[in-house]
Amino acid sequence: MKNTFITTLLLLTVVFCSAQEKYVPSQENLTNREWFRDAKFGMFIHWGIYSMLADGEWVLTNKSLNEAEYQKLADGFYPSKFNADEWVRIAKDAGMKYICFTSRHHDGFSMFDTKQSDYNIVKATPFKRDVIKELAEACQKHGLKLFFYYSHIDWHRPDYYPWGRTGRNTGRTPSGTWEDYLKFMDAQLTELLTNYGPIGGIWFDGWWDHDQDPGFDWQLPEQYAMIHRLQPACLIGNNHHQVPFAGEDIQIFERDLPGENNAGLSGQDISRLPLETCETMNGMWGYKIVDQNYKSVKTLIHYLVKAAGRNANLLMNIGPQPNGELPAAALERLKAIGEWTKQYGETIYGTRGGDISPRDWGVTTRKGDKLYVHILNLPDKGLFLPLTTGKVKSAVVFKDRKPVKFSQDKNGVVLELAEVPAELDYVIELTIK
DSSP states (O other): OHHHHHHHHHHHHHHHHHHHHSOOOOHHHHHHHHHHHHHOEEEEEOOSGGGGGTBOTTHHHHTTOOHHHHGGGGGGOOOTTOOHHHHHHHHHHTTOOEEEEEEEOTTOOBSSOOSSOSOBTTTSSSSOOOHHHHHHHHHHHHTOEEEEEEESOOSSOTTSOSOOSSSTTSOOOOOSOHHHHHHHHHHHHHHHHHSSSOOOEEEEEOGGGGTTSTTOOOOHHHHHHHHHHHOTTOEEEEOSSSSOOTTOOSEEEESSOTTOOSSSSOOSOOOSSOEEEEEESSSOSSOBTTOOOOOOHHHHHHHHHHHHHTTEEEEEEEOOOTTSOOOHHHHHHHHHHHHHHHHHGGGTTTOEEOSSOOBTTEEEEEETTEEEEEESSOSSSEEEEOOOSSOEEEEEETTTOOBOEEEEETTEEEEEOSSOOOSSSEEEEEEEO
16 A cells, blocks of 8 residues: 555656646747747848858868868958848848847857857957847847857867767867756857847757767757746747757748658658748858859749748848858849838738648638738639638739639639739739638
């Protein structure tokens, strides 16, 4: 009897502790999640001393460079044309609602004034300006939210050990302990969440560096709890290519729309959390001088529309040049995208994935009683919509409000367009009873 009582007590203790550890998002967090769902469009910025080599953000490990020599790049990093206010204004004019900036990438160089290491933009470069402080102030001025990309990997620090599957040939000698490295990361995250005002979210990357090490413990629950304690509204996302872990607030898809896996990184199931897909404008995240293969304006807008039709945000990347300027080819596309969002933003912002799932011809988005039919690829003037969830009261071309003929029966709705859609996104607005 005594043993049974002790066993029962232990089981109750385990259940109680598990309940205590279960993540329950705060009301501020839930509110921020809905803001995120409404925002739909953000700018990803990959920028660091790697831009000086103009070969992408992975150049240190891809080219097996000596890490001690790589550090010397900081001595000459002086982005004289960096203008945080201009960056934020460009993002806002393009229709973007938030910016996610690389506070520290895999090379270990911190792009902010951290007290945890002298290897940062203020102490190690002649520039000596905290670009994150300037970005935070500009975002607050222009009404955009600021998110921080933060790498779990570090190809610089000797206490990032045991090593993962990347950064093995950079000439480092291990020293210190894994616990030292975890304390370093938590201290930096604390700085980011206490020194720069309200932060929209932390965007983690690098979990996959140890995906071949069964049982490897990143101690994410403790780190996530610390973040939510410091800023309860802060959204946590992790680009681990898995179904979201406990404590995460958004689900990230890399180079693929939710439900697709063309790039081989997004085969995971789709959760009920807010969704985001990230994609490059050309082929690289960080600045690469030989990569001028930029996607067309049409392709980029289609990606934004297709993401919205799948109930997801698009985080569109740009890799600034080492002098702090944004590439001209990117600026041209952002300007054109901004002209489109000014006209069609109503059909994207604040919407959810529409009643009709994505089709070859396009997608739908929904806001209240409005169903927006985004026709991206239709060779004729007739379109059948398998819409059986409500009665259509009216149908108009969104851009000019011209009526669209339609008929509806129990199987769906047939639209009779006045012309074959030739625009990059021909939007029909249906009012649903």
